[in-house]
Amino acid sequence: MNKLRENVLSYLTNKYVLVLLFLSVWMLFFDRNNIFTLFALRKKLHETYNDKKFYQKKIREFDSLLKYINEDKVFLENYAREKYFMKKDNEDIFIIVTPDEKENNEELN
Secondary structure: OHHHHHHHHHHHOOHHHHHHHHHHHHHHHHOOOOHHHHHHHHHHHHHHHHHHHHHHHHHHHHHHHHHHHHHOHHHHHHHHHHHHOOOOOOOOOOOOOOHHHHHHHHHHO
16 A cells, blocks of 8 residues: 555656646636637537528528519519518408417517
């Protein structure tokens, strides 16, 4: 047991081992790019990658919708009426809101 203690003490009192241990602790916990920062940046990178995939999917959807709208004028009129509540000059529009839609609109505001 004493021999093991002497071996460990000899390594711990070695100046190179002490400097290496100090630098390792410094780099892991106290440096500007410490381990916690690296994990946070990696998490942010994955979130950004997921956002990029989401927005690329949305862009593809809107591109196909835009292509369809530009080609079909009847669809354009129906889309404008349903989505943006547009109307002709001689028409009246009545919008019926269900309780579920009302709750969703109140949550958004």
